[in-house]
Amino acid sequence: ERDKTGKGTHVEASLLATSLGWVSYHIQGYLASGEVPGRMGTGLASIAPYEAFRTEDGELMISAGNDGIFSRLCQSLGLAELLA
Helix, strand or coil: CCCHHHHCCCCEEEEEEHHHHHHHHHHHCCCCCCCCCCCCCEEEECCCCEEEECCEECCCECCCCCCHHHHHHHHHHCHHHCCC
C-alpha cells in the first residue's frame, strides 16, 4: 500500500489470538505428558529447523517449514546425507 500511495495501512491484530496460536503446541504437550515446556529461544517446536544460528559474522535465521523446503536447504548446504 505504501509503495502505491505513499501512505501506510492501519492493521488490527489480536495479541490473544496470536499467542494462543503459538502456544497451542505447548499446551497439547503439557496435557499429554504433564511436563512444563522449557524455553526455546528463537526455535519453534512444530518446525525443524526454525531458529537463529550463530555464524562468524552474526546470526542467520533458518526455517524449513516442509519436507520440500528442507530438501532444498540440505542440497544447497551440501548436506544431502541428512535426507536419508
